[in-house]
Amino acid sequence: MVGYPGYQIVSCPFPLLDTNPSAATKLILGMFLTIKLAIYIVLLPSIRTLKDVLSKIPFDTGINPSILQYLKLQVQNMDELDNHCTLIFDEVSLGNGFQYDTVYQKTCGYEDLGSLGRTHNVANHALVFMVRGIRKSYKQVVAYYFTSDTVKTPHLKCLIVEIIKQIQSTGLQIVATVCDQGPTNRAALRELCAENRDKPSPFYFMCTRNALLRCKIEYDSKRYAKFEHIEAAFRLDQQKRTYRQMYKLKPEYFNFKDSFIKMKVKVAANQLSHTVAASIETFSALGLLPSESLHTAEFVHDVDNLFDSLNGTGTLFSDGKQFRCSLSEVSPHLEFWSKLLPKIKNWKLIDFGTSKDCTKQYHFVEGWQLTIRSVIYIWNNLRQKGLRYLSLRSLNQDPLENLFGQIRQHGISNSNPTCHQFVAALKTVVVNNLTVPLSKNQNCEDDNCTPLGDFCSFLLQQSAIDSNSSGSDDCDLTDLQCYSVEDNDNQGTTYVAGYILSKIKVPDCEICRRHLYSPDVQQNHLFVTFKEYDDK
Known part of the structure; x- marks a missing residue:
């Protein structure tokens, strides 16, 4: 610049x-x-030049071979501890739409699971896999797929195993998988955990707040946490005061009819924060809230500390919060977790409507325990290899959520892209080394990850080598399936086929032209012949 x-x-x-x-x-x-x-x-550069550059970069569904080669080169210069990383995966919703891809000669918009094959189902989600460094803060997209609704458990399990094997072959060491609590994710990881000793590390903070909207949580004998105490404290704080105590909370944060509000981690973090707990204690001491609200304040304190303990970074704590730092031998994390684990195990969720125990309907109670045990397992593993500090933010999925945010803000607005638009935006973000600036309204904080190197230059060099070393462009059509069509249906089919051929870019290949075009007018060309306009 x-x-x-x-x-x-x-x-x-x-x-x-x-x-x-x-x-x-x-x-x-x-x-x-x-x-x-x-x-x-x-x-x-002109739009045509930019499109030409992007078209030379291979980026099909599945594991990207160019990225694997790139990772191998970068790992050669890494310290051994920097090789350890997490595998993050998540799905993002897409809009329906089809577009013919002239580069790969296929229609983009159907379910495509890479090595597992394509189906005729319309794709409405993209499944993306990313690696993120633990000691060294780097991130890299490694694969993406298109799914119909959500990927099936057996398919997800196969994809995870395949990707881990390919990533491990580059020299990187995957020590954990990070995902949300979707039923497919839990089922696939449960099966993998039954076969392996490693544990997954999902994220459950926001689900705790959402459960409080429908239930009261008994976290100790006859002690209940209720969201109504948080709302009551907020309303008291909204009354005419010179200065507000809970200044980060806004009235719209309590409008849970808006599903977008319920999905924002920032809102949940502000509602279950140390400041909210202190405000409840203050209003209770002044007689403005019932004494039982202190139970809610105690619960909020525990959840806030738990959230900090699993998202800390840096060797020293910040903002007076002792758990907001990296895990080390002298940090208070292990002692705090050992005391909190038995409490979480005894949490009970009581439905407001039926007054029945509905704990089994919510997976975050088990998820919190699994996450804590997973982090302890990872820490003990890496500590034996010489790691002194474990940045706990490296074990969340913020980089992938930020990637989805960058894709949605690609261009003017890309909030619901089709499969083709998703690929174009993903390619643009990746070749720019994932450094596209984020909107201030994103759901996650900046992940502070840096690219491993100049990925765009590597891809362009690799593309030039591949184009120079490529041989014949002849296509192998041995697997082409031909279907017989009734004579009455053949006329319309021939017309539609001709229209499609006029829109797609048929390669300059004799085999393709021989199979796609007819040298002579035949019986099935009657409708096309009669429909043609005169050359006047």
């Missing part, structure tokens, strides 16, 4: 404008605020 302004001045074919400060200011503002003016004044 330092030499960019000078490059523009030297390369500009027009004489420089007046250097009057006000005129220069107007010019700069015009360049950034007026898109059309910026296109003509700033020397930028």
Whole structure:
């Protein structure tokens, strides 16, 4: 960027404008605020050039071979402890839509599980896998797939095993998998855990708050946590006061009819925070809340500390919160977890409507315990290899959530992309080394991960090598399936087939043309012949 302004001045074919400060200011503002003016004044590559560059970069469904080669090169220069990473995976919702991919000669929009094959089901989700470093903060997308609704458990299990094997072959060491608590994820990981000793590490903080909306949680004998105490404290704080105690909470945060609010981790973190617990204790001491609200405050304190203990980073704690730091031999994490685990095991959720125990309907109680035990297991493993500090934020799925946010904000608005639009946005973000700036309204904090190197340059070099070493472009059509069609249906089928061939880019291949085009007019061309317009 330092030499960019000078490059523009030297390369500009027009004489420089007046250097009057006000005129220069107007010019700069015009360049950034007026898109059309910026296109003509700033020397930028054309849209066609950008598309040509992106088309040379291979990025099909499944595990990307170019990324594996890239990871192998980067691992060669890594310290042994920096090789340890987590495998993160999650699904993102997509819109329905089909588009023919001229590069891979297939229609994009159907369910595609890479090595497991394609189906005729319409895809409406993308499943993305990413690796993230534990000691060294790096991240890299390694594979993506298109699924119909959600991926099936046997398929997900096969994909996880396949990806782990391929990633391990590069020299990286996967020590944990990170995902949400979806039923398919839990089932697949449960089966894998039955076959292996390693444990998954899901994320359950937001689910605890959501459970409080429908239930009261008995976390100790006859001690109940209720969300109504949090709402009551907020309403008291909203009354006419010079300064508010819970200034981070807003009225819209309590509108749970809005599903977007229920899914925001930031909202849940603010509602189950140390500040909220202290406010409840204050209002209870003043007689403005019942004494039983202190039980809710105690529960909120525990959950807030638990959240901090699993998301800390840095060697020293921050903002006065002792658990908001990395795990080490001298940090208070292990002692805190050993005391909290028995409490979580005894949590009971009582439904407000039926007053029945519905704990088994919620998986976050078991999930908290599994997460804590998993982190302890990972820590004991890595500590024996020489790791002194374990950044607990490296065990969450923020990088993948941020990736989805970058894809959704690709261009002006891409909130519900089709499969084709998703691939284009994903490729753009990945070749830019995952450094596209995030919107302030994202659901996750900045993950502070950096790219391993210049991935875009590597892909372009690899593409040039592949194009130079490629042989014949002849296609193998031995597996092409031909279907017999009734004579009456053949006329319409031939017309539709001709329309499709006119829209797609048929490669300059004699075999393809021989199979796709007819040299002579035949019986099934009657409708096409009669429908043709005269050349007048």
